[in-house]
Amino acid sequence: MSELIADPNFWYSLALKIVITVSITVAASIVVERSGPFIGALIASLPTAGGAALIILAMDHTPAFIAQSMIGSMVVDAVCAVYALTYAALAQRYGLLMSLGGAMAVWFAGALGSRLIGWTANTALVFDIAVFCITILAARRFLGDGKVKPHVDLTARDVAWRAGVVTLCVLIVTGLSSSIGSYFSGVFAFFPVAMSSFFIILHTRLGGSAAASVAAHVQAPLVGLFLSLYAVHHLAEQIGVWWSYGVGLAIGISWNGALWVWKTRRTAQA
Secondary structure, eight states, rough: OOHHHHOOHHHHHHHHHHHHHHHHHHHHHHHHHHHHHHHHHHHHOOOOOHHHHHHHHHHHHHHHHHHHHHHHHHHHHHHHHHHHHHHHHHHHSOOOHHHHHHHHHHHHHHHGGGGGOOHHHHHHHHHHHHHHHHHHHGGGGGGGOSOOOOOOOOOHHHHHHHHHHHHHHHHHHHHHHHHHHHHHHHHHHHSSHHHHHHHHHHHHOOOOOHHHHHHHHHHHHHHHHHHHHHHHHHHHHHHOOOHHHHHHHHHHHHHHHHHHHHHHHHHHHO
16 A cells, blocks of 8 residues: 555546546536526436546446446435435425435435345346335425526635545545445445535525425436446446446436426426
8 A cells, every 4th residue: 555655646646536526526516506406406416426436446447346336336326316305305394414414324324234235236226116216206295396496606615615525535435445345336436425515505505495306306317327327337348447438428318318308398288
């Protein structure tokens, strides 16, 4: 480890990872906070911070490691859905600290407890289907009337603390991925740092209802994220990690695009 730290290439690589991750996450979060709940949820469900974390893993590990780490990511995608639903329910009645703290407790319990099961891609598929069937239906009561426009003006402090949190996550993923194994590397790659930052900004500026509406809308888009991760799992060793990432991203964008078309047509008909 000391030899690695003494290597200048290690620090150049780490700096590049931090720049990529912070840029993607902060840029995406700004777009979310200037959109409506539904559009914001579509963007929030895309692999922004998680995608950047996967780039980090691809720089350091083999395609086989990436393929196996996707199993942990698929499982925790469903945990993120429960996390968002928990936050949406709590934010209706409580302040930011209790709402986000309760949701985070649920995430950690689900993420750490999931390791008690010997997951495969297929069992993760069944698990995600079951969870999303429940969370999508349960989140309907928190969607709101669609009139909330979470438009906020970010300050330099907002960007600074968000960049700091993301940087910390980069350091953790980079430093621990080799020791915690592929499963937890995939799990912590999708720690909801970006989603949480959206909730913090919206809750403090516009109140719990506005933030809860975005959290409720994110359920269906997270299905697209699961499909993306499922594709990467099966393709990483077949066509290469970077090509599999491209296919996965295309699937996620296509899914969200289909949701947007459906929502637009439904609104027009109404």
